[in-house]
Amino acid sequence: MGCKCCKKNKNSEELTDVERAIEIVINNFHCYAVKGRKEGLTPGELKDLVGQRLPHLAKGAVCLDEKIECLGDADEAKLQFGEYWDIMGDAAKGCRGQKK
Template sequence: VAELTDVEQAIETVINQFHCYAVKGQKEYLTPNEMRELVVQKLPHLGKCVGPLDEKIECMGDPDEAKLEFGEYWDMMGDAKAPEASGSAPR
């Protein structure tokens, strides 16, 4: 079995984190609270993107009842690039 590339490892991590945090009810979605917990605990380097991401989470509705399906989560992760991805990370 070939080793995964960095991109493949990142994709695997994004998928695994979704399933680890989708603990209430079904594993097909995250609640806003689960999404916020995932971001705070596992994505500390989102830096400046945390504000806009937090606004998106707020727009989801009731923190315990709203549902974020994997495709929406994937899109949200793509929108929330870390500062180092654009080359502006502090050194």
């Protein structure tokens, strides 16, 4: 996949870890939102993203796949950034659970 997730901003060295983290999450969204209108991810694209980019966290958040399946038709539905962010939140909660 010819994606440029790791491309660096001119001023990325000045960014804090949190800012860099947010940037990475955003870049991943745009990396995978390639079908049709690019402002949204299809559930299929999201599933690929979770499988390929979250190999460890996806294990912690058991119901991630089921949640994605509930989001609509794998190739038709378009998920906005907010919905993608919610799924990332579930993954984050999974990783908080693992830490205990």
